[in-house]
Amino acid sequence: MDRTFQRVAASLAAGLMTAGALVLAGWQYRIPILKGEGLGTFVAPSAGLCFLLCGASILLQLPRWPLLGWAGKLVGIFVTVFAAATLSEYLFRLDLHIDRIFFAHRLSDWNLPVPGRFAISTAIGFTFAGLSLFALRRKKGMALAEFLAGLVGLVFYLSIVGYLYAIPALYGRVMALHTAILFAILALALAGAASRHPLLDILLSSYAGGMAARRMVVAIVVIMPLIGFVGLWSHSLASVSRGVRTAMGELVAVAVFTTLALHTASVMNQVDKKRRETETALMRSEKLSAAGRMAATVAHEINNPLEAISNLVYLLQRGDLPEDTRREYLKLTEQELERVAAIARRTLGFYKDQASPSEVNLRELVEGVLEVYRARLEQKNITVSCSFAQDGHLLASRGELQQVLANLIANAVDALPSQGGHLDVAVGTVGDALAIEVRDNGHGIAEADLARVFEPFFSTKKEVGTGLGLWVSLDLVRKNGGTIEVMSSTRDQDHGTRFRISFPSAASQPAHAEGRPADAAPLRIEGNAARTGG
Numbered sequence: 001m002d003r004t005f006q007r008v009a010a011s012l013a014a015g016l017m018t019a020g021a022l023v024l025a026g027w028q029y030r031i032p033i034l035k036g037e038g039l040g041t042f043v044a045p046s047a048g049l050c051f052l053l054c055g056a057s058i059l060l061q062l063p064r065w066p067l068l069g070w071a072g073k074l075v076g077i078f079v080t081v082f083a084a085a086t087l088s089e090y091l092f093r094l095d096l097h098i099d100r101i102f103f104a105h106r107l108s109d110w111n112l113p114v115p116g117r118f119a120i121s122t123a124i125g126f127t128f129a130g131l132s133l134f135a136l137r138r139k140k141g142m143a144l145a146e147f148l149a150g151l152v153g154l155v156f157y158l159s160i161v162g163y164l165y166a167i168p169a170l171y172g173r174v175m176a177l178h179t180a181i182l183f184a185i186l187a188l189a190l191a192g193a194a195s196r197h198p199l200l201d202i203l204l205s206s207y208a209g210g211m212a213a214r215r216m217v218v219a220i221v222v223i224m225p226l227i228g229f230v231g232l233w234s235h236s237l238a239s240v241s242r243g244v245r246t247a248m249g250e251l252v253a254v255a256v257f258t259t260l261a262l263h264t265a266s267v268m269n270q271v272d273k274k275r276r277e278t279e280t281a282l283m284r285s286e287k288l289s290a291a292g293r294m295a296a297t298v299a300h301e302i303n304n305p306l307e308a309i310s311n312l313v314y315l316l317q318r319g320d321l322p323e324d325t326r327r328e329y330l331k332l333t334e335q336e337l338e339r340v341a342a343i344a345r346r347t348l349g350f351y352k353d354q355a356s357p358s359e360v361n362l363r364e365l366v367e368g369v370l371e372v373y374r375a376r377l378e379q380k381n382i383t384v385s386c387s388f389a390q391d392g393h394l395l396a397s398r399g400e401l402q403q404v405l406a407n408l409i410a411n412a413v414d415a416l417p418s419q420g421g422h423l424d425v426a427v428g429t430v431g432d433a434l435a436i437e438v439r440d441n442g443h444g445i446a447e448a449d450l451a452r453v454f455e456p457f458f459s460t461k462k463e464v465g466t467g468l469g470l471w472v473s474l475d476l477v478r479k480n481g482g483t484i485e486v487m488s489s490t491r492d493q494d495h496g497t498r499f500r501i502s503f504p505s506a507a508s509q510p511a512h513a514e515g516r517p518a519d520a521a522p523l524r525i526e527g528n529a530a531r532t533g534g
Contacts, residue, residue, distance in 0.1 A: 005200065006062055009192030012185050013058035019182055020052025027106050036178035039163075043176045044118040045103040046086075050079050050126050051182050057133045058193045069137060076133025083126030090120045112174050119172030125155035125183050132190045145194035153187035156180050157221065164229055208268045215264045219257065227253050282456060282468055302344075305336040312336070357480075360401060362392040362427045362436060369405045370425065376413055382421040389428035394503050396480040404473040404484075408438040408499050411469065414461060415442030415497065430502055439498040444490035453486060477501055 026034025027045045036043035053075050059065075060072030085098055099116035100107060107115040132148035159180035162170025171180065191197055203213055231249035312333045316326060370377070370384060377384055394401075412423050424439040445453065445460060452458045456471040477484045482503040489495055 005192040005197065006064075009058060009189045010062060012189035012192070013055040016051045016055030016182065016185055016189060017059075019185075020048045020050075020055065023048030024052070024103075027103055027109070030106075030109065036176045039177060041112065041174050041176045043179050043182075044116070044122070045106065046082075046099070046116065047118045047122055047126075047179055049102060050083065050129075051186065053079050054126075054129055054133065054186055055189070058136070058189050061133070061136045062193060072136070073134055076130050076136070078130075079126055079133065080130025083123050083130055086117060087120065087123040087127055089117065090123065118179075119175035121155055121159060121170075121172030121175050122179055125152050125186075128152045128155070129183075129186055129190065132194075136190070136193055137195050139195045143194060143196040143198050146191050146197045146199055149187045149190035149194065150199065152183055152190060156183040156187060159183070161225055164225060165232065208271050211267055211271070212264055215260055219260050223256055223260075227256065282471075285468065302340055305339045309333055309336045309340075357395050357397055360394045360396050360398045362394065362434065363388045365398070365401060365405065366425050366427060366436065369402060369409060372406070373409055373413065377423070380413065380416060380418050380421060382413065382416055382423050385422065385424045387424075387426045387428070389426075392427055392429075392434040394434060394480075396482075396503065397476075400476040400480060404476050404501065405436065405438070407469045407473050408501075412438055412440040412442065412497070416440055417442070430500075433502040433504055435500055435502045437498060437500045439496060441496040444495040444497055445486075445488040446490055450486065450488055 022034050023036060023043045024045060025031070026036070027048070032042075057072040057075035057079070060068045060075065082098065085096055088094060089096055089099075099114060102116070104116075110116065128148045128151040132145045132152065135144040135148065138144055159171035159175055159177075162168060163177060163180075191200055202210060203217065204210060205213075227249065230252055231246075312329050315321065316329050316333075321329075366386065366388075370386070409423070409425075416423065420441075422441045424437070426437045426439075428435055428437075449458075449460055453460075454470050454474045456468055474484055480503065482501055484499065484501050486497065486499050488497040
């Protein structure tokens with residue numbers, strides 16, 4: 001975006017230099033159209049020179065020519081001093097004789113009160129422009145260059161309104177319309193060339209806020225003056241009564257702003273719809289990813305009894321096998337088949353998502369998920385510790401809670417080392433809420449990353465993580481009326497991560513069955529901890 005701004009600023013600056021040069025050529029060769037003659041005034045030669053210098057200063061200060069930046073600042077200082085001196089002549093009724101220095105041989109063509117002097121509004125505009133040029137590459141503090149560029153744009157806007165409503169005081173009585181337009185180009189060039197431009201970032205943002213801001217700014221800056229002009233025109237109609245004229249102006253305003261509001265609402269609705277569709281697709285993608293990971297785990301777990309069955313079948317094919325041994329082998333085969341069937345039933349139960357909330361026994365939930373991950377836990381020699389203060393019950397979606405708990409346990413397994421890893425799962429009460437805690441002694445999460453763990457596509461597991469698991473888990477916890485918090489430490493003697501999911505007891509559980517969406521809550525950082533909830 002910055003490069004685009006700089007390219008646009010460079011083009012506008014070149015245009016200013018060209019326009020300034022044409023104005024000077026118009027005065028030198030007495031060509032009225034180049035001097036911007038019209039409506040009884042023209043562009044002063046000193047104004048043309050200042051526009052040319054402003055364009056040159058902007059080009060010199062662009063990053064492509066870093067060694068020439070100081071020269072651009074000097075040019076900006078010259079413009080500021082010259083414009084401020086002219087402004088002081090107006091304010092203090094002075095004559096510093098600076099007006100007749102430039103193009104003195106053409107002052108006989110001057111038909112305005114003070115030969116060589118541009119309008120007071122022009123002096124104000126160039127004073128702001130020169131200060132903006134001096135602060136153009138300023139990177140600390142407020143965005144001063146863009147703010148001053150906005151004041152230059154204000155000079156243009158007031159001049160246009162003055163011409164529209166026939167108020168000479170707004171355009172300094174003698175500022176040419178061409179000068180006002182060149183101030184608009186100068187303001188845009190300054191804002192684009194500034195090292196920081198927060199206002200432009202807001203207005204040109206692709207987010208809903210930027211869309212709304214652009215439409216509101218257009219309505220305020222462009223449409224409202226036009227409505228006022230229509231009102232003035234209607235008052236000039238002698239054949240129409242005053243009440244009718246007033247009603248015409250009001251109806252035009254209502255029609256314009258209603259159309260604008262409806263169009264803005266339609267665009268924002270489309271943006272919101274696309275956002276929700278994207279979130280739904282991401283959640284579906286994470287569920288499929290979780291299913292794939294679980295399928296790999298289940299396949300590994302089923303493989304062991306299948307190998308045993310294969311060996312037993314091979315032995316049973318021997319013809320000289322004693323009958324007692326044959327019956328023993330058949331019994332072992334039956335036991336291994338029952339083990340495979342149990343794994344299948346447990347897996348099907350894990351993925352069977354109930355559409356409506358039901359009473360969930362947290363102890364059974366935890367034990368079932370740990371059983372599914374038993375093979376991975378044993379493979380990494382992880383010591384598992386479970387504690388249940390009580391057999392807590394919740395009114396919630398069992399399938400969604402299983403997915404959340406499975407995701408937390410899978411993350412803990414990934415974070416734990418192959419030797420000396422400890423996984424603690426506890427169910428108890430915290431105040432009047434039931435809580436599930438999953439704690440590991442892994443390497444922990446860095447404090448800089450802790451505040452982002454619930455963001456989509458953010459993952460500390462660069463090679464295997466999708467960055468969607470905790471984001472989906474957060475949504476499911478909120479959906480069931482709960483909160484989730486994470487605390488982590490990376491200290492050598494006290495490293496590890498703890499997730500706590502808290503839910504109201506069954507008696508005070510929110511009406512999940514009615515489909516009430518949980519309200520989003522902000523993420524809060526407390527030391528080396530992050531908390532979020534519904």
